Amino acid sequence: MQVYLDNASTTKMSKAAIAAMTPVFEEVYGNPSSLHTMGQRAKEVLEEARATVAKCLGANANEIYFTSGGSEADNQAIVSAGKIGARKGKKHIITTAFEHHAVLHTLKKLEQEGFEVEYLPVGRAGNITAKQVEAAIREDTCLVTTMIANNEIGSILPIAEIGKVCREKKVLFHTDAVQGVGHIPVNVDEMNIDMLSLSAHKFHGPKGVGVLYAKKGVVLSNIIEGGAQERGKRAGTENVAGVVGLAAALKEATEGLEVNMKKISALRDRLIAGLLPIPHSVLNGDKNSRLPGNVHFCFEGIEGESLLLLLDEYGVEGSSGSACTSGSLDPSHVLLAIGHPHEIAHGSLRLTLSEYTTEKEIDYAIEVVRNVVERLRAMSPIWRDKVSGKKPFIL
């Protein structure tokens, strides 16, 4: 049995998204900048997709900029806000300690340019409050950037409340909504969001295409220079098929949102209940405010990489956290941010579900994870020391 439980890394494309893209490859292959009929047809489907995306987010079509994905959108949003701030002499930015690297590494660059970045602590529960944001805002704050939901531990942040605070204090507010869009309700208008990043491949669309939403009046700076595509804010011939696939996937996810949230969170709770009895382990993330498809545990005495490889042998495909840190030996900055020591952070397992996940798959995964954790512990000298009392248990 093969059970794909790594949907926070990427998802399988939906049939609707593939069906929407195929005719674009075959029949609408023009360059949207070309004046002939084929070019104008491409332009039409591009603008149709833009309108669809805008409608799903509660935005206007002229506030939607297509990018190469979530990372590019995050980069452009933050760099733009930095430029706007610097012009007014405002160089203070507020974020959280557990943002995605696309946000954190862009902020690091701004720090080198003289910006001061404040990283709000997320606590053991793995979340922040709007009050924390409010208390951190200063006269010279030019940007608040907080993710809508954490990609590793699944916490959903109080974005509407944070947005309200930022709007009242007249501070630009960006949210990396890559894990939220298509999974939980997101509306830029109701949530007072000025800039938002999303990525198609996280909600059953194609890889390599995303959106930066920028509210009317927010002046974007270019990351990619060249032609006048995307109203001069993002050069390069448009990924027309990708954009059409993104719009189709987003429309499908938005229409099915309520049903899927219910179905997926029931399976999530079944998986959590099945893994909780494993001794010396902890469920990470916000217990109440949690993505419908996220399950994240740390198991003491387990090395995350070995766990993943052995699970894979039984067909269970999970992750240690974020795809971006796998392969490096550094423990996840998210798990350190919620206060785990390195030893515990190394024993992490993230299993993320989608609407295609079945109850049968969940029950199989529970059995496999339980067995594999037991087997790895039985082989571990550190575990033996803990059991015999030579070393203390942490969890």
Ligand SMILES: *Cc1c(COP(=O)(O)O)cnc(C)c1O
């Ligand atoms: C996946 C992800 C990104 C990056 O999106 P890409 O389209 O892969 O560049 C950014 N932020 C979060 C929270 C993500 O989960």
